Amino acid sequence: MSEKKPERREFLFTASYAVGAVGVGAVVWPLIDQMNPDASVKALASTEVDVSSVKPGNTITVLWRGKPVFIRRRTKDEITEARSVKMEDLIHPEKDEDRAKNPEWLVMLGVCTHLGCVPLNDKGDYDGWFCPCHGSHYDTSGRIRKGPAPLNMEVPKYEFVNANTIKIG
Amino acid sequence: MSDHDYTPSSKVGKWFNDRLPLLTLANHLTDYPTPKNLNYWWTFGGILTFCLITQIVTGLTLAMHYIAHADMAFESVEHIMRDVNYGWLIRYIHANGASMFFLAVYIHIFRSLFYGSYKSPREIIWIIGIIIYLLMMAAAFMGYVLPWGQMSFWGATVITNLFSAIPLVGEGIVTWLWGGYSVDNPTLTRFFTLHYLIPFLILGLVVLHIWALHVPGNNNPVGIDIKKPSKDTVPFHPYIVIKDGFALLMFMIVFAFFVFYSPNILGHADNYIEANPMVTPAHIVPEWYLLPFYAILRSVPDKLLGVVAMLSAILILAVLPWLDTSKIRSAVFRPLYKQFYWILVADVLILGYMGAMPAEGLYLLIARVATAYYFLHFLIILPVLGFKEKTLPIPLSITESVLGGSPNLATVKNKESLEK
Numbered sequence: 001m002s003e004k005k006p007e008r009r010e011f012l013f014t015a016s017y018a019v020g021a022v023g024v025g026a027v028v029w030p031l032i033d034q035m036n037p038d039a040s041v042k043a044l045a046s047t048e049v050d051v052s053s054v055k056p057g058n059t060i061t062v063l064w065r066g067k068p069v070f071i072r073r074r075t076k077d078e079i080t081e082a083r084s085v086k087m088e089d090l091i092h093p094e095k096d097e098d099r100a101k102n103p104e105w106l107v108m109l110g111v112c113t114h115l116g117c118v119p120l121n122d123k124g125d126y127d128g129w130f131c132p133c134h135g136s137h138y139d140t141s142g143r144i145r146k147g148p149a150p151l152n153m154e155v156p157k158y159e160f161v162n163a164n165t166i167k168i169g
Numbered sequence: 170m171s172d173h174d175y176t177p178s179s180k181v182g183k184w185f186n187d188r189l190p191l192l193t194l195a196n197h198l199t200d201y202p203t204p205k206n207l208n209y210w211w212t213f214g215g216i217l218t219f220c221l222i223t224q225i226v227t228g229l230t231l232a233m234h235y236i237a238h239a240d241m242a243f244e245s246v247e248h249i250m251r252d253v254n255y256g257w258l259i260r261y262i263h264a265n266g267a268s269m270f271f272l273a274v275y276i277h278i279f280r281s282l283f284y285g286s287y288k289s290p291r292e293i294i295w296i297i298g299i300i301i302y303l304l305m306m307a308a309a310f311m312g313y314v315l316p317w318g319q320m321s322f323w324g325a326t327v328i329t330n331l332f333s334a335i336p337l338v339g340e341g342i343v344t345w346l347w348g349g350y351s352v353d354n355p356t357l358t359r360f361f362t363l364h365y366l367i368p369f370l371i372l373g374l375v376v377l378h379i380w381a382l383h384v385p386g387n388n389n390p391v392g393i394d395i396k397k398p399s400k401d402t403v404p405f406h407p408y409i410v411i412k413d414g415f416a417l418l419m420f421m422i423v424f425a426f427f428v429f430y431s432p433n434i435l436g437h438a439d440n441y442i443e444a445n446p447m448v449t450p451a452h453i454v455p456e457w458y459l460l461p462f463y464a465i466l467r468s469v470p471d472k473l474l475g476v477v478a479m480l481s482a483i484l485i486l487a488v489l490p491w492l493d494t495s496k497i498r499s500a501v502f503r504p505l506y507k508q509f510y511w512i513l514v515a516d517v518l519i520l521g522y523m524g525a526m527p528a529e530g531l532y533l534l535i536a537r538v539a540t541a542y543y544f545l546h547f548l549i550i551l552p553v554l555g556f557k558e559k560t561l562p563i564p565l566s567i568t569e570s571v572l573g574g575s576p577n578l579a580t581v582k583n584k585e586s587l588e589k
Contacts, residue, residue, distance in 0.1 A: 041350070
């Protein structure tokens with residue numbers, strides 16, 4: 001009997017701790033999750049942009065989910081340059097054909113994948129974008145070529161609603 | 170210790186003290202035996218307490234006028250500067266007070282490094298100090314975001330994006346920190362909340378820091394254990410109180426110079442432009458007190474490793490008591506360590522300068538060498554030095570090192586007979 005009692009007690013302790021831990025977790029989770037994007041932020045999911053006034057070689061920047069989106073109407077030279085790059089030369093290999101379904105239009109988040117600055121247009125060693133914060137160079141397809149950024153600039157989900165309108169998101 | 174047998178002289182005092190021994194505590198703080206050779210580098214603890222109180226008082230008053238909302242924050246800060254009575258003064262004290270706080274804390278930290286104040290039995294004091302320093306950086310960073318200028322916004326973007334370097338969960342953590350898909354109003358309101366909270370956490374840790382200090386007592390320039398109380402000590406009041414007070418006055422002159430004559434010299438002009446998520450300023454630089462770590466971040470070409478290097482540079486300080494293998498505390502008796510100490514000081518200053526310069530060419534090269542040396546100092550030089558260095562003989566007491574004599578007659582006689 002003296003050997004059995006401690007086992008029973010240990011079981012009760014362990015069970016109590018377990019229930020207590022679950023209880024604490026259940027209380028803490030709402031306090032953590034309240035910091036995640038709320039319903040009103042999530043509701044601003046898509047944006048429609050009229051691109052009829054954009055001439056070849058020009059970029060417009062629109063705000064989507066609080067972030068700038070670059071919409072560039074690329075020239076023939078830029079398209080050729082972007083499509084002739086060898087995959088081995090890329091830090092984050094992606095085909096330009098996959099990034100710009102319609103080769104004339106490049107739509108991507110204007111956010112440097114290093115630490116989130118907005119890269120500058122028509123700058124850098126690869127005729128595309130250059131981030132002034134920590135010196136990342138992007139090519140005419142928005143792919144990272146040189147500098148600390150690990151990834152290409154992200155292409156968001158988008159579609160042409162008609163010939164002149166792009167819907168982002 | 171003397172405070173154990175303390176009895177208040179008045180009857181009311183005794184009645185109160187028996188129920189809550191606050192008077193015993195006050196007596197302990199007044200009589201607290203302090204090494205009599207403490208120099209002016211030891212006055213920065215008091216100066217730092219002053220800085221914390223100043224930040225809390227000016228911060229509370231600013232919070233009565235500031236509006237934590239993305240559409241109104243910038244305007245409300247201008248409102249404080251132009252309309253609120255003495256608003257300009259309170260804000261300039263608060264903004265420059267942050268810089269003064271860091272100036273004092275860096276002197277305080279480098280004092281500890283020179284005199285080995287982090288060594289046994291003072292490791293816990295040191296580690297609490299490092300936690301306070303980390304919280305100070307968090308508070309300063311979030312406070313800088315509140316005016317919602319261009320530097321606020323882009324500084325917040327860059328620093329929060331550091332977390333995106335964490336594999337797998339990084340992006341989720343960043344979204345969670347932002348409360349959205351970019352730095353925006355939810356980010357501002359939570360930063361304001363935390364900026365308000367942290368100073369009080371620091372205040373609590375300061376109490377622990379001083380409590381832990383009062384267990385072994387102060388280190389001193391000679392770095393030897395002393396008997397307390399003895400001929401080697403003086404009571405905290407009035408000796409140290411007066412000395413701290415004088416140093417504080419000198420410090421306040423520097424403080425006032427910045428507040429009244431060049432209140433914006435430590436800030437960035439770009440922060441007087443309202444936050445614009447579409448345009449990044451051409452040259453993003455953190456406040457001067459974070460520049461050495463910023464230089465370390467940028468000197469590593471890989472995103473994740475850069476963040477790891479930057480955090481390690483700070484956290485390595487927490488294990489310093491175990492990296493420094495030398496039994497001798499004060500650099501006064503460590504001829505080699507003294508030289509490496511000054512090289513480290515120069516190295517950190519160089520890192521700070523490189524952090525302010527663009528990360529390219531020669532600047533980048535120098536920053537990389539300085540980063541490598543920083544880690545070399547803590548990980549190789551300090552552990553090896555403890556075994557290899559030939560240290561100078563340490564005095565038996567403070568009195569001996571100052572007057573050449575010793576309070577212990579036997580030791581003096583022994584020494585004299587040795588010299589003959």
